[in-house]
Amino acid sequence: MAAPAEGSLRRFSLAIDAMGGDHAPDSVLDGLELAAERHPQAQFLLFGDEARLRDALARRPRAAKICVLRHAPDAIPGDMKPTQALRQGRKSSMRMAIDAVASGEASGVVSAGNTGALMALAKIVIKTMPEISRPALAAIAPSLRGDVVMLDLGANVQCDARNLVEFTIMGDAFARAVLGLPSPTIGLLNVGSEELKGDDRVREAAEVLRGHAGLNFHGFVEGHDISAGTVDVVVTDGFTGNVALKTGEGVYKLMRELLKQVFTSSIPARMGYLLARPALERLREWMDPRRYNGAILLGLNGVVVKSHGGTDATGFAHAVDVAMDMVTHGFTQTIRESLSQLAAASSPVAIPPIVAQQD
Amino acid sequence: MAAPAEGSLRRFSLAIDAMGGDHAPDSVLDGLELAAERHPQAQFLLFGDEARLRDALARRPRAAKICVLRHAPDAIPGDMKPTQALRQGRKSSMRMAIDAVASGEASGVVSAGNTGALMALAKIVIKTMPEISRPALAAIAPSLRGDVVMLDLGANVQCDARNLVEFTIMGDAFARAVLGLPSPTIGLLNVGSEELKGDDRVREAAEVLRGHAGLNFHGFVEGHDISAGTVDVVVTDGFTGNVALKTGEGVYKLMRELLKQVFTSSIPARMGYLLARPALERLREWMDPRRYNGAILLGLNGVVVKSHGGTDATGFAHAVDVAMDMVTHGFTQTIRESLSQLAAASSPVAIPPIVAQQD
Numbered sequence: 001m002a003a004p005a006e007g008s009l010r011r012f013s014l015a016i017d018a019m020g021g022d023h024a025p026d027s028v029l030d031g032l033e034l035a036a037e038r039h040p041q042a043q044f045l046l047f048g049d050e051a052r053l054r055d056a057l058a059r060r061p062r063a064a065k066i067c068v069l070r071h072a073p074d075a076i077p078g079d080m081k082p083t084q085a086l087r088q089g090r091k092s093s094m095r096m097a098i099d100a101v102a103s104g105e106a107s108g109v110v111s112a113g114n115t116g117a118l119m120a121l122a123k124i125v126i127k128t129m130p131e132i133s134r135p136a137l138a139a140i141a142p143s144l145r146g147d148v149v150m151l152d153l154g155a156n157v158q159c160d161a162r163n164l165v166e167f168t169i170m171g172d173a174f175a176r177a178v179l180g181l182p183s184p185t186i187g188l189l190n191v192g193s194e195e196l197k198g199d200d201r202v203r204e205a206a207e208v209l210r211g212h213a214g215l216n217f218h219g220f221v222e223g224h225d226i227s228a229g230t231v232d233v234v235v236t237d238g239f240t241g242n243v244a245l246k247t248g249e250g251v252y253k254l255m256r257e258l259l260k261q262v263f264t265s266s267i268p269a270r271m272g273y274l275l276a277r278p279a280l281e282r283l284r285e286w287m288d289p290r291r292y293n294g295a296i297l298l299g300l301n302g303v304v305v306k307s308h309g310g311t312d313a314t315g316f317a318h319a320v321d322v323a324m325d326m327v328t329h330g331f332t333q334t335i336r337e338s339l340s341q342l343a344a345a346s347s348p349v350a351i352p353p354i355v356a357q358q359d
Numbered sequence: 360m361a362a363p364a365e366g367s368l369r370r371f372s373l374a375i376d377a378m379g380g381d382h383a384p385d386s387v388l389d390g391l392e393l394a395a396e397r398h399p400q401a402q403f404l405l406f407g408d409e410a411r412l413r414d415a416l417a418r419r420p421r422a423a424k425i426c427v428l429r430h431a432p433d434a435i436p437g438d439m440k441p442t443q444a445l446r447q448g449r450k451s452s453m454r455m456a457i458d459a460v461a462s463g464e465a466s467g468v469v470s471a472g473n474t475g476a477l478m479a480l481a482k483i484v485i486k487t488m489p490e491i492s493r494p495a496l497a498a499i500a501p502s503l504r505g506d507v508v509m510l511d512l513g514a515n516v517q518c519d520a521r522n523l524v525e526f527t528i529m530g531d532a533f534a535r536a537v538l539g540l541p542s543p544t545i546g547l548l549n550v551g552s553e554e555l556k557g558d559d560r561v562r563e564a565a566e567v568l569r570g571h572a573g574l575n576f577h578g579f580v581e582g583h584d585i586s587a588g589t590v591d592v593v594v595t596d597g598f599t600g601n602v603a604l605k606t607g608e609g610v611y612k613l614m615r616e617l618l619k620q621v622f623t624s625s626i627p628a629r630m631g632y633l634l635a636r637p638a639l640e641r642l643r644e645w646m647d648p649r650r651y652n653g654a655i656l657l658g659l660n661g662v663v664v665k666s667h668g669g670t671d672a673t674g675f676a677h678a679v680d681v682a683m684d685m686v687t688h689g690f691t692q693t694i695r696e697s698l699s700q701l702a703a704a705s706s707p708v709a710i711p712p713i714v715a716q717q718d
Contacts, residue, residue: 144613154550157558191513191601199516199598223605227613236602239558242550243599244606246582251610254503254586258646259618262638272635276628279621287617 011043013327015097015106018048019075020113021309028112029056029063031316036062039324045106047072047093072096076117078309085117086124094118098125101302107327108303110319115306119155122297122304131339135299136167138174140292145229149175152238153245153295159237161204164188170298171233172215173338177329178322179232187221187231189240214341252287294319303327370402372686374456374465377407378434379472380668387471388415388422390675395421398683404465406431406452431455435476437668444476445483453477457484460661466686467662469678474665478514481656481663490698494658495526497533499651504588508534512654513601520563523547523594529657530592531574532697536688537681538591546580546590548599573700611646653678662686
């Protein structure tokens with residue numbers, strides 16, 4: 001059962017898993033309280049323990065205004081394996097929120113719960129688009145030249161050339177819909193920028209991409225190009241993407257820690273911090289990982305956004321922003337159109353056929 | 360022809376490719392001028408254009424004291440393909456410096472030239488140790504808990520489980536010899552720390568490593584563990600390692616650029632910078648990429664160090680430090696001993712046999 005396109009037919013903009021994440025449901029509801037200010041026209045369908053959520057919503061009047069409660073007796077624990085979640089999670093808040101997208105009641109779902117379970121359930125229930133062989137996890141990262149879209153971040157640890165080509169098409173559609181770029185530049189992550197670098201997989205994918213007139217394909221990029229903002233979209237396999245994202249986050253944390261040591265190392269340094277504080281605060285806000293919270297599972301018949309499990313209200317509200325952006329820009333429809341345009345475009349190298357999808 | 364072990368038999372500590380790198384030979388000779396202060400007992404065999412080097416050495420009395428010149432009529436350009444370098448580069452400064460290690464005249468070689476050519480020439484001329492199927496490129500990176508060894512950084516873009524096991528053994532020996540750690544902790548880079556994460560390749564390698572009593576194997580680590588210093592040695596394939604290293608460097612550059620903007624954003628911020636300057640300078644020195652210059656090709660019958668092509672005298676001198684550390688600690692011998700100990704150790708999972716090496 002494929003979900004219908006986003007639009008006026010759906011009663012709810014988003015289905016929310018209220019029980020997912022380290023501090024659920026409080027962090028989720030606090031996040032919705034913030035989201036309600038930014039999206040006063042939205043309608044959220046909230047899944048979780050009804051009694052608990054009713055009390056919690058009573059203390060959050062803005063969130064209460066845009067949320068409709070629906071009882072889900074179970075919750076999926078953070079350490080449950082995806083296969084187990086598929087078998088045992090039918091009455092869980094996560095599964096029921098995903099069901100609401102599949103049934104057409106909501107256009108998208110946001111959860112801060114178990115990533116593996118969310119990816120598996122979303123694939124099985126909402127289903128992959130017929131043109132796509134494997135969905136990919138994408139996120140937005142900061143760079144010297146503005147926001148950069150990165151994918152895949154771990155949905156597929158092993159990828160072939162075809163997967164990389166599909167990720168590119170999805171990343172392109174995402175950058176157009178969510179970042180508002182008319183013709184985003186796209187780079188394929190590699191160990192060097194020369195055409196002969198890398199393994200067969202990336203070279204084959206690059207050959208296909210060079211032949212597509214509809215894409216603004218820049219060619220190969222290297223690890224340092226992510227933060228440099230050399231391209232708007234960085235495409236790679238899920239293993240490399242996951243490691244690159246976390247390595248970058250690690251260096252940012254290291255720098256933050258070392259700067260803290262610098263500014264507490266002497267009395268003049270402390271005074272220096274106080275003088276530069278407004279500008280340093282702006283830098284911290286701009287680099288704030290919460291501002292980049294919300295990884296998107298691309299390639300499904302509906303919008304699926306994963307919030308970081310440990311985030312707070314600010315972070316969760318950002319994940320809701322990302323999902324609302326995708327829903328209001330008819331993102332799923334944009335990807336479909338891109339896929340059919342690319343299929344129709346003349347191309348010197350055909351995209352290899354994919355295995356038929358069950359629907 | 361395998362080179363003899365390091366030691367008193369060799370006349371020269373290091374053979375130096377004076378013509379490799381963006382600013383050669385000046386940056387190389389300025390680097391040697393610095394290195395001469397730190398290693399006054401060393402003897403370097405310097406390869407390159409004799410007339411040019413003689414004049415250049417005349418202006419650098421300390422370097423002149425520890426260097427012996429040898430004429431090399433050619434130099435390998437930065438964009439020459441490895442296969443071409445193998446065929447045409449016989450009289451190049453890089454090749455002749457490598458030849459000096461193979462013949463036993465020098466214990467190691469340092470070059471800031473073409474990386475692909477250096478790796479190919481070193482493998483063919485100095486040869487891989489019989490116990491190792493593929494050499495790996497390693498480097499030292501900063502972390503919250505001190506220096507971390509990372510490998511492979513791009514010598515092998517495609518790796519199997521056996522390669523990862525060998526990289527681990529070489530990384531362990533390197534951390535003991537160069538960082539002076541008696542029992543370095545080792546992590547295998549993956550998309551999660553749980554045993555079931557990742558692809559077959561990393562899971563198989565982890566199973567072998569868990570069975571080795573001689574290694575302090577920590578298990579899987581993630582991207583953010585590199586800068587956190589969770590382990591002393593981070594092992595991965597050449598594709599992921601190359602991307603991770605460059606991604607980390609990119610985020611460091613981004614932060615440096617943003618901090619520059621912060622400290623020039625207002626008059627109080629400028630004053631703040633001046634007050635915190637000594638501590639900020641210490642941070643910059645500590646994170647200085649030149650301090651981490653010198654990637655090491657591990658697994659050969661001799662010490663091979665690649666300096667960054669764009670580095671200056673300070674960076675080149677650091678690459679010489681790394682090579683001198685390896686030479687004086689009898690690094691090649693340490694790896695040999697580790698390999699035979701591991702082969703002799705009882706292990707529940709045998710290392711799969713390797714294809715016999717040509718020697």
